[in-house]
Amino acid sequence: QVQLQESGPGLVKPSETLSLTCNVSGASINLYYWHWVRQPPGKGLEWIGFLSDSGNTNYSPSLKGRVTISGDTSKNQISLKLRSVTAADTAVYYCARDTTLGYALDVWGQGTTVTVSS
Amino acid sequence: DIQMTQSPSTLSAYVGDRVTITCRATQSISNWLAWYQQKPGKAPKLLIYKASSLESGVPSRFSGSGYGTEFTLTISSLQPDDFATYYCQQYNSDSPYTFGQGTNLEIK
Numbered sequence: 001q002v003q004l005q006e007s008g009p010g011l012v013k014p015s016e017t018l019s020l021t022c023n024v025s026g027a028s029i030n031l032y033y034w035h036w037v038r039q040p041p042g043k044g045l046e047w048i049g050f051l052s053d054s055g056n057t058n059y060s061p062s063l064k065g066r067v068t069i070s071g072d073t074s075k076n077q078i079s080l081k082l083r084s085v086t087a088a089d090t091a092v093y094y095c096a097r098d099t100t101l102g103y104a105l106d107v108w109g110q111g112t113t114v115t116v117s118s
Numbered sequence: 119d120i121q122m123t124q125s126p127s128t129l130s131a132y133v134g135d136r137v138t139i140t141c142r143a144t145q146s147i148s149n150w151l152a153w154y155q156q157k158p159g160k161a162p163k164l165l166i167y168k169a170s171s172l173e174s175g176v177p178s179r180f181s182g183s184g185y186g187t188e189f190t191l192t193i194s195s196l197q198p199d200d201f202a203t204y205y206c207q208q209y210n211s212d213s214p215y216t217f218g219q220g221t222n223l224e225i226k
Contacts, residue, residue, distance in 0.1 A: 045205055047215040058214055094161055103209030104152035104167035111161055
């Protein structure tokens, strides 16, 4: 059974860097695409970007330039870094796996809440 | 960028009703369209992928259809557990992975 668990600081100061980790169990990160998705309080889902099985990345145009997604195969973890955060980056952050069947996200972590505030 | 527009934004219905949610893309996405269900405080759950393929374990009362720019999610007979928010999500190589704004399905 594939399980994803996000972790990281729940509070980040404005202008600093948000750093989150997604621990993957039950599947190798080398075999799938892995995504980060966020959801501001009371709002809809926003796709942040993905890390491919070969290590390529693709990011949302609205966040490109501030975001980096990377993987650590030795720990089977995916990481997200979002630089120069503002209050608008306050959200629940999810990691998710891309199904091989059709560009959809079939396994999700429980999400972690990040608040940007001084 | 490809934008996804869902309608309606809110839908009120009775248990047992047949309901349909529509998702429109600003350009063709072939059949690369997925539907998710999300309940408060929970992660989204994949229901449908490739526009009409039912994810394993999802009840058969859920179905999807469409191609190109217009897609629908239909629930044939609403159950109490189905009241939630539904999102569509597209994939296109030029503008990957965009979500619709969501449809809140409420009990009438």
